[in-house]
Amino acid sequence: MKKYTIKDIAQLAGVSKGTIDRVIHNRGNVAKDVEDKVKQLLSDINYQPNLIARNLKNNKVFKIGALLPDPEKDPYWDVCMDGINTALSEFNAFDVRINTFLFDPTSTADFLKNNEAMLQTSPDVILMVPLFYKEAKRVLEHYQSLNIQVCTFNNQITTSSATFIGQDLYQSGRVAAKLLHSINAGGDMAIIHIDEQYKNAVHMQEKEKGFKSYFEDVGNYEGQILKCKLKHGEAEDKLSVFLSKHPHLKGIFVTNSKAFHVARVLQTETKSQIKLVGYDLLFENINHLKNGVIDFLIHQNPRQQAYLGMKFLIEHLVFEKQIPEQFLLPIDIINSENVAPFLRS
């Protein structure tokens, strides 16, 4: 219960605080028997250094590098900065500085360029969205060799040792399936991938797998599970064709934040009975959620992901806390009635 200081321990051990300090930091120049005795004492009383005092003395400016997709190019990333700033303000007692670099989420070259720029600022730790698998892998290996702690979020680079913060995508596919199953008596279901690029391929595949696995677990589900890929620009036209081909379709699962494209098409059909589940609280998605065309959205909570990443990194720097290898956020189910508080928290 009582908090021991180095001075207390010095007195107990009958030596000076300098010697205790040498033992604690393994700085040598301590007689073997004294070292053993002090080490024993330290563990006996479970000595915890006063981190306040340590930080005051060290008086260090911690530098964090952030490498994120540019929200101007994709509004999905808009809220990340909020999360980062929340974490920063929680720790504004400490001198933590951040250098943010925004890359074009469609350009691997821009990713690498900004990564170089970030390296120039010689950050102590790094927060990044490893959007491009191959490039991110190499970059992460580089940081590991430099012994720089990294937190990644949104995308999991499984081969990397960097900490990952995000959702269980397979399970989120199952959540979507369960939702569509709940709100439909039965019928055909469609998994729709929109604007699929190789960078997101793994994402969408995991969700698809989870979705399918749910209906397999249900056991001889009466309807069919269809699949449809749509490319940018032609998405809405192709979708209309797809819908007319499948009149028994009862539910649609869009595997990314582009559900609003589907919603636009469904909206034109009079009295569509097709239920729609998608991802992410984009402005247009929320509008369709409120007017009833989208039934549920799954919230991936990029704000919280960025917030947690920052928090982990800062606590690591300031308190030398260990960062978990992986942190999976809960899968938030959103409908028209509970959406409001998620937009600000």
Add this chain to the structure above:
Amino acid sequence: MKKYTIKDIAQLAGVSKGTIDRVIHNRGNVAKDVEDKVKQLLSDINYQPNLIARNLKNNKVFKIGALLPDPEKDPYWDVCMDGINTALSEFNAFDVRINTFLFDPTSTADFLKNNEAMLQTSPDVILMVPLFYKEAKRVLEHYQSLNIQVCTFNNQITTSSATFIGQDLYQSGRVAAKLLHSINAGGDMAIIHIDEQYKNAVHMQEKEKGFKSYFEDVGNYEGQILKCKLKHGEAEDKLSVFLSKHPHLKGIFVTNSKAFHVARVLQTETKSQIKLVGYDLLFENINHLKNGVIDFLIHQNPRQQAYLGMKFLIEHLVFEKQIPEQFLLPIDIINSENVAPFLRS
């Protein structure tokens, strides 16, 4: 960007650090013109004192009093201690001590007794669940007169100035309504209050109001909205009678954590088509969620409520942060597929 210290400011103002300190803390004994000049300077450079150094010097032990319902009497409260301990461990760099007092959630006398005991420990700030309106109101007024900062959660005492952390109950009723509306083609709905006691009356009424308001907004909803109150002990028998009286019933909304009672009854009916929505991740509720008798649960997140309360209080003590008057948590929708991570986070 640069961090100014008292010494820096003293130099800039051409006085000693003692004078700066007197100005900052309004301790008087400073010539008017010097005071004005220093104050101007402080605001010009937006001086932020180094809270690390302040805490080191003050070296204070902060005492928090906690007054919570006993989890042994109602398992709903089980996870509160987890939340409290999480907050405590996040701030273990500071010397924050907590004295927890558990009261019987069925006894106002026990609430008052434990409150007295807590007062004896002379806490700096207090975290409490003001379960009993009348008694809690008086207690809170007392603390206000003692100038002790209080965080309450779970129950809102609207007349009090104490901070409240919890959910928007009216809105959570709307969420339940929307969910039942989504998973049913139509039909009668029942709001079921189980074990209603005066202490929870407001709770349940708010949820009921929200639930009804949703169906009013839908506009000439085809089914009826029924209501049913069940008392402890006879709940399941009375419910069977109620169900046989209302054969067109399609959905049930249980306004507290006792949905498992309804689930037990529904389970016996072969192929029941009645959908069920309730509250809280109790063990038995989760089992029924997984076997499909309960369709959705609304998570009130008592762990998070307790965690946030502690966090607010500690940040207030340590960093002198202001605590918001009210903090409403998002309303989490839980089904069988996303329940897992909520049990530990």
Add this chain to the structure above:
DNA sequence: TCTTAAATTGTGCTCGAACACAGCGTCGCT
């Protein structure tokens, strides 16, 4: 003008950890 009280301002120590440096004893070598 001198004395004394009051008003103002400056100095120095403290908190706990980190680390530089000084001190001291022992040993070996010439």
Add this chain to the structure above:
DNA sequence: AGCGACGCTGTGTTCGAGCACAATTTAAGA
């Protein structure tokens, strides 16, 4: 014996804020 080298230990300063107390200036009264 004299000398440095080395191993070990103790001392003192630093970080920034807070506060007690010393020091100085100013005002007031005789």
